[in-house]
Amino acid sequence: MSEKLEKARTYEAKEEQKIAEELRPLFHLTPRCGWMNDPNGFSIYKGKYHLFYQYYPYETVWGPMHWGHAESEDLITWKYLPCAIAPDEEYDGAGCFSGSAIEMEDGKQLLVYTGVRKEEDEDGHIREIQTQCVAVGDGINYEKYGNNPVIEADALPEGAGRFDFRDPKVWKENGKYYIVVGNKTEDKDGQILQFESEDGIKWTFDKVVIKNNHRFGVMWECPDYFPLDGKQLLLTSPQDMLPEELEFHNGNGTLCVIGSLNENGDFCEENCQAIDYGIDYYAPQTILTADGRRVMIGWMQNWDTCGIRRDDFPWFGQMSIPREISLHNNKLIQKPVREIENYYGKRISRQNVLISDSASLSSIEGRCIDMTVNVRSKDADLSYKKFEIRFADNGKAYSTIEYDPEQNIVKIDRKHSGSRRAIVHQRRCRVEGNKGEITLRLILDRYSMELFINGGEQVMSMGIYTDIKAEGISFKAVGELLMDVTMYELEKKN
Template sequence: MGTRRALMSILLVTALLLSWTSSEVKADVKNETGYQEAYRPQYHFSPPKNWMNDPNGLVYYKGEYHLFYQYNPYGNQWGHMSWGHAVSKDLIRWRHLPVALKEDDLGMIFSGSVVVDKHDTSGFFGGKSGLVAIYTSAGESQQQSIAYSKDDGRTWHKYKGNPVIPNPGLKDFRDPKVFWDDQTGKWVMVLAAGDRVMFYSSTNLRNWSYMSQFGADQGAHGGVWECPELFQLPVEGHPGEKKWVLQVDINPGGIAGGSGGQYFVGEFDGKKFTTQQKGIKWVDFGKDFYATQTWSNTPGRLIWVAWMNNWQYAQDIPTSPWRGAMSFPRELSLKKVNGEYVLVQKPVQEINKLREDTRVWNNRIITPGTELLPVRGETLEIEAEFQLDTADEFGLIVRKGTKEKTIIGYNVGNQTLFVDRTQSGRTDFSKDFPVVTKAQMKPKNRVIQLHILVDRSSVEVFGNHGETVLTNQIFPDLKSQGLELYARGGNVKLQTLRIHRLKSAWQ
């Protein structure tokens, strides 16, 4: 144990020296890459260089969306976790800022959240409002700490009384998500603790009391639970009805293998969460949607984003000088489908700002085989409605090249929406990458609706207006930009097809 402590001390001192010698200027981070590398996302967020994973501290404050994220300032592999930082006025165009929180003598800065302390409950702001970050300090053990900013998130001061929640003797004890609970007049924290979550409360963000836990006999338990989230949503079409949604990620043990996310719908009484839900509800059926977090302080909207990657191969994806990207931001709602509560996700409407050309087709019969469309592109938004006919399978082929293609299809007999990336481009870096991901999805009045976002290295598929979602990375050649419709075993009617070219958010 003494040797381990000595080694950790040396590593921490080395990290601190590196951080002290790095630039401390508060100007924007210069973008030196041009954002034109082969697999560089053109409208999904990625850092200019180095490693990135979980979104952290998402908050809307004084007209800015803040995106903090797990970041290694020194390389493109996981390690030296700090909080990177970017801001946006519209969730589309991001401005990079210097690292916000760096590792210290309590350890690396793991995931966490940021809240607007509107009434200065913390006492940090002299009666005014400000931002408070609640995060995990990961050293010899995982503990919860706080920091505060008086200048709109540009500079941060770590609380001298950290940690505010010492580790109770658990190996995995991390990822605090905090919100203000109107019904109790307290701050509530949901925290990942092994294969369950714990709830704490506070009146001042400094002193926390344990309340309850959830998950011992609920949900999937194939791995460690991480990055929990608790929020309330109205139920569409049911005036006055609201439900609480508890989202929690799991690694390994996700529905598509490796990392994944599940959610529970139920009630929260200010102390404990309960659910009558049977079975497991998955957030996303693709391989690459993990560590989701909502932006706090967005009245009238609930928006989240996720790390678009999977721990099975996250450190091996063929990107440089950066590694890691975020999903496109999604607006959330809740509806009842066949008596079950379903979380609905749709791309935020701000995507309209990126549309620069739109083509529309209506009422066409797609016969067996493939039909090349007169549209090519590496950054596309596709909206399609298919009416079932005699086809056994149908869909679209995107990022088509001489030897590459990604298939987004629907199997009528199995009522399954799927994404096949086995021939999508570079797949040789991991045996877990070339797969077909799929999800059960029933037609609505014999119609299948698809909303698809295609970028240089990703495909996000929203089925039946966001009730079923699949998110997957792909790494095709830049020249693979073909787009096709296809049908097998019979005909399908294409009721409507809209294709929008999307311009880069970085230019």
Template sequence: MKKTVNHMDNNLETAQQFVEEMNKKISGHPWRPVYHVSPPANWMNDPNGFCFFKGEYHLFYQHHPFSPEWGPMYWGHVKSKDLVFWEHLPIALAPGEAYDKNGCFSGSAIEKDGKLYIMYTGNVWTGPDHDKDLQQTQALAVSDNGVRFTKLAENPVIAAAPEGDIHPHHFRDPKVWEHEGQYYAVIGSKTKTNQGQALLFRSPDLINWEFVNVMAKGEGNFGFMWECPDFFHLDGQDVLVMSPQGMKPEGIYYHNLHQSGYVIGTLNYETGQLSHGPFQLLDYGFDFYAPQTTIDNKGRRILIAWMDMWESPMPTQSCGWAGAMTLPRLLRIKNGQIVSTPVPELERLRENEVYYTQVMVEGELALEGISGDHVELELVIDAQAASRFGLKLRVNEERGEETVLTYTRDDSLVSLDRNRSGQGPGGIRQAEVPLENNQLHLRCFIDKSSVEIFINGGTTVMTARVYPSEGATGIRFFADQPIQIINLKKWDLKHAIINFN
């Protein structure tokens, strides 16, 4: 290996000082998440480098430290011992080399020889059109302790996109893994005629890479670019996760600007091709993009995504910050689909339990002790003969604010409606969810500016950012005919971000 170089120290120090000073001004903002990761200040997007290293979980993220808008990308950094309580660390990567001077774009991390390697996309604008005038290459940085990184002298380790029907400039977001003594990376791409695809590369040492094949390619309504691919083996099957840009709506689905989902199949490591089934969504809500997974020391496959959406209004930008991450979700495959559940460690956040059983609801009902703006709800509803029922979260009756989850029996649809959620974008997202023994199981995580709803054991998940007033703490249940809440538990959830509010 060549001697490593590092030209980014000054950029990192300047950025870190700016963020810390800005954080003092914005701490305690009423929309600041209590138990979701968000930036100390300014802009956050894609999770990067999610990994388990030397007994701790590390999560990096795309970060613009100088503005609450997207800009030249740095890598922000948090770590946790338990996926619950997170500590902010110094910014890990800064642009500045010839191959990444306009941004250290998304990537992943892997342990090798006791060190943590980051593989990321170096971005350079070659003209004013950021869709056409760009050069993207793949680079490495290494750390002994997982905190301070040095870029390799060999960079860029993949200097150009391969030949063939592969767009020469849109070539980004490597996810790296090891298989049978070789390292592999899947990289997001598109064809020259704007079909999304994923490219597979192989290396003996993380530095010298060869192109293997187009792993998978979109056909039909499968987007014009696949961003942030991830690949892993789960429950005996291979899974390719990607975020296709530009899928057109189909019925009740694909109404976000861009989607995030997966296909299940089998990768032939010799040919580099993935045979797979149909595309399925990972989340049916509004705000979920660029998911990335890791495997931990317990053998669990865990996912975190950016809890926002491109080109969607973000009211917190006017307050000096933007962006948050979803809760960590445990993945498994059941009946040909991925089931996502909150990692069980999140139960450590619970306090002040309130419990009800066998509550009848007709019309609209509020229950004493069931309210809050950073709480968890767990409930089972017997639908009985009702054709329409649900619950309202973050309710402020005086201001007419509410975020509404409704189940309609005739079409077996769950609808998440944020048209009256407060500031920010509105809209409705839907998913088809059959009742189980005429019951609907819900687990709802409410934070200061988000809701995450896990339905029927995580077979369907719906996530949304919401921006209500501080007084919007009400929770109400409703039904057009009598329903029974078989059991209901509510907990307040503790603060989980260690070194800032």
């Protein structure tokens, strides 16, 4: 074990003990200490779920990237494992960037990641050189391959850039290993490259999977590529996006490209959409569970909102709740993993409640809940103009979900949640017109909100850092509507 890795493991084990349980979410994974960003190596190894993550243990800001590590038996409760890899070699001394993991035939776990080193050019400019590297281990300890990097600039196709070449996602198919890697071309456009290998160690270039053609942002990060419900999906996170209506927003976003493979195995696009329409979601990665579900997890943060933080927190960054994904009418459907139901506590239900101004319902409150609300017009004609859910409310701080049935727009808003920063606090998305009827499922943890609209047709996520004693929930209508609400309190299981 290198000195850097041993230092990180000693430090995180000590610092973890200082973090009070109530300072963490109940069931969203946070870093063991310090900083977290992208999920890495989301995989199944020896029957357990493993999740690695971009990690800087020493401060709650981005630093030289390590790989944090946790495991779970049910995707909800996570157990920390020791830091997996540290930037301790010449080829990755500036950071062990994002990547993925897979169980090999010999029972070992293979990690594929981007190693970063800095190089000074002839003009004195410092550039980051990004290459692909591997490490092999037993689920706790990993040894980097002696001949890393395994993919360098000389393996890139014509026009591919050598400075932005990162985030390999690995899978095995027909006895071969494959990875897709994000790349920025020399003319500053995103593309996804595919490489193949017989053993997971020695790789050769296979094909360009897809080119951005200057449509969605610039660099395409953190790709994932897999079959789903008879189609082929590519997930990626474009940087520096321009807005398009209410589908895509400025900055760093998420993109799902739905398509199919032709007779030559080439990817043919059919539909493009956002993955998450909220404020905080990036770099999702998926696994295929033993029972055949495709499950996705993402970093519930946005690079442009990292200024929203609690100074008293010894961690920064959290993962989303894992989501089961499927396709319906060639569009992405997302639902919280069904394992969340094993954490249900008290159930409270109210049916056919008439809302005609502002209303609080007895026992409908809390900061760790799974609540489904269905609202509909009281009459055949539209009987209301706006519906609002206010939550994490203590009379001064609160956050809201609003639905405009005339415009068919849902808005999330955290500007009153306690933040002192003028950063992104609102997002809107357009939903299917349902004559004033909508179903909103709200997963609320201590420091986050994830909203699943109309059975998961769209999802909106955001972090909130309001004091956890703010538990009030209320409903408001402009006009009159009928509402059903079912709420489960969420509890940790011993």
